Amino acid sequence: MHILHVTAHLGGGVGKAHAALRAAMPAGIRQTYLLLEEPRDRRYADEIASQGGDIVFARNLAEVASLCAAADIVQFEFWNHPKLFECLARADFPPLRSVFWAHISGLFRPVIAPGLMTAADRFVFTTPASLVLGDALDEARRARLSSIGSGFGFAASGGGDDAGESDIAYLGTVDFIKMHQGFFAAIDALKHDAVASIWGAYEHDGEVAAKTKTMRHADRVRFMGQTADPQTALNQSAIFFYPLQPDHYGTAENALIEAMSLGLVPVVLANPAECAIIEHGVTGFIGATIGECTEILDMLLASPETVREIGGNAAALIARRYTAGRSAAAFVTLWQDLLQAPKCQPKFADILGQTPLDWYLASQYLPGEIRDPVNDSGKLSKGTLSHFRSAFPDHPCWAELFSP
Numbered sequence: 508m509h510i511l512h513v514t515a516h517l518g519g520g521v522g523k524a525h526a527a528l529r530a531a532m533p534a535g536i537r538q539t540y541l542l543l544e545e546p547r548d549r550r551y552a553d554e555i556a557s558q559g560g561d562i563v564f565a566r567n568l569a570e571v572a573s574l575c576a577a578a579d580i581v582q583f584e585f586w587n588h589p590k591l592f593e594c595l596a597r598a599d600f601p602p603l604r605s606v607f608w609a610h611i612s613g614l615f616r617p618v619i620a621p622g623l624m625t626a627a628d629r630f631v632f633t634t635p636a637s638l639v640l641g642d643a644l645d646e647a648r649r650a651r652l653s654s655i656g657s658g659f660g661f662a663a664s665g666g667g668d669d670a671g672e673s674d675i676a677y678l679g680t681v682d683f684i685k686m687h688q689g690f691f692a693a694i695d696a697l698k699h700d701a702v703a704s705i706w707g708a709y710e711h712d713g714e715v716a717a718k719t720k721t722m723r724h725a726d727r728v729r730f731m732g733q734t735a736d737p738q739t740a741l742n743q744s745a746i747f748f749y750p751l752q753p754d755h756y757g758t759a760e761n762a763l764i765e766a767m768s769l770g771l772v773p774v775v776l777a778n779p780a781e782c783a784i785i786e787h788g789v790t791g792f793i794g795a796t797i798g799e800c801t802e803i804l805d806m807l808l809a810s811p812e813t814v815r816e817i818g819g820n821a822a823a824l825i826a827r828r829y830t831a832g833r834s835a836a837a838f839v840t841l842w843q844d845l846l847q848a849p850k851c852q853p854k855f856a857d858i859l860g861q862t863p864l865d866w867y868l869a870s871q872y873l874p875g876e877i878r879d880p881v882n883d884s885g886k887l888s889k890g891t892l893s894h895f896r897s898a899f900p901d902h903p904c905w906a907e908l909f910s911p
Contacts, residue, residue, distance in 0.1 A: 509537045509580075510580050510581075510842060511574055511577075512582050513541050513571065513584065513591070515588035515590045515591045516588075517540060517546060518548045520658075522550070524658070525551065527831035529554075531834075533839065539574065540561065540562050541565050545564060568599070571594055572599050572601060576603070579604065580604045580605075581605050581606070584610060585609045586609070586617070587611065587870035589899065592859055593898075596856040596859045596861065601852070602850035604628050604845050604848060606841070607623060609630070609758070610657065610758060611756050612637050615754035616871050619640065620858050620873075622858035623855070627651070629652075630652050631655050633654070633656060633758040634656075634758040634779070636780050637654065637758070637779075655837045655838060656834050658765075659830055660767065660822075660825035661768045673743055673744050674701040675694070675702070675704070675746045676740070676744035676747055676748070676766070678706040678734075678762045681707040681708065681709035682713075683714055683715060683752070685756070686752070691721070692801075693748070693750065693797050693804065694748075697801060699805055701808055702728075706737070706741075708732065709732070741765065741771060745814050746771060746814065747772065747773045748800070749775050750776045750800060751781070763781065763784060767785075767824065768829070771821070772807055772814050772821065774804055775791065776795075790820045862902060863896070864908065866895065867892055883909070
């Protein structure tokens with residue numbers, strides 16, 4: 508069985524997930540990873556290659572179509588990347604068996620065009636929380652939807668054996684595009700004089716760092732920066748405080764799952780992706796508000812016994828449910844089932860439109876939804892209008908929108 512993975516790149520969470528999955532795949536599964544842009548970080552691509560995966564950089568869309576024709580199944584690693592939208596809309600695809608693995612939840616912006624869920628032979632989410640997107644579909648089309656996790660725990664769990672450097676940890680995106688601004692208010696309001704370590708790249712003069720200047724107890728927060736060894740970083744704490752924006756784009760929440768696998772007790776806000784992972788009071792704690800999170804943190808700081816019990820439950824859950832072997836087996840079963848179906852000619856351009864502006868709008872608005880005036884913030888982060896404009900700077904679609 509030959510699986511062709513079409514992906515913008517193999518960096519970040521996508522690359523990390525596929526490196527783990529490739530190592531867990533049974534013999535006889537041939538996987539080719541077709542990258543649509545030159546890799547800047549080859550770490551995971553090299554790891555996949557060392558495990559027998561074929562890494563190919565697409566020189567043009569004709570090569571994409573040719574490789575799709577040679578594969579038994581084509582799996583699109585889906586998120587709102589301009590190069591992937593270009594591929595879907597412009598490649599002259601042959602008949603194929605298609606799987607989409609969505610690395611965004613689609614519950615908030617960026618959205619997932621409903622037509623893609625019905626055009627794909629199988630559409631796979633990385634969180635079961637996203638399955639509600641299929642509620643409006645008929646039974647046959649809902650049957651094409653499923654969820655397979657892309658976040659996996661560390662193989663060796665230690666339950667925070669080295670805890671002591673700080674009481675509380677946060678690891679992940681240190682930017683208010685995802686991190687909740689109330690993080691600092693929660694730490695500031697604690698009755699206990701606890702220390703919270705924040706792991707992740709951040710701007711020294713940025714909005715997040717500036718938030719500490721409004722705190723009464725700014726000494727409770729330590730910015731640790733990016734770490735190449737998240738396991739060691741997390742093991743220095745016993746509690747994982749991970750409050751995210753209510754409309755964040757995350758799905759698998761790798762950092763949350765990794766922290767739980769080490770026996771850290773997670774404290775989160777009641778967002779769909781986090782609620783799909785944690786059972787309140789059993790494997791972690793879910794606060795309805797930042798104020799509730801503060802109360803939970805104080806309770807845990809005063810009760811080492813609760814930390815040990817819930818941390819042990821969290822580690823056991825991750826070891827049982829969030830493993831690369833489990834996800835690899837689920838994909839093999841899905842691929843084997845799809846292999847019995849005939850190849851069909853996809854028409855993704857009918858769903859996404861023809862221009863880069865169409866593609867950007869297809870990632871921001873559902874059909875029929877009232878659109879806000881289009882403006883460019885200038886922030887070149889993934890999936891933004893600036894990202895799409897930078898990928899196709901000379902396309903005439905921008906002229907009318909941004910003419911003087």
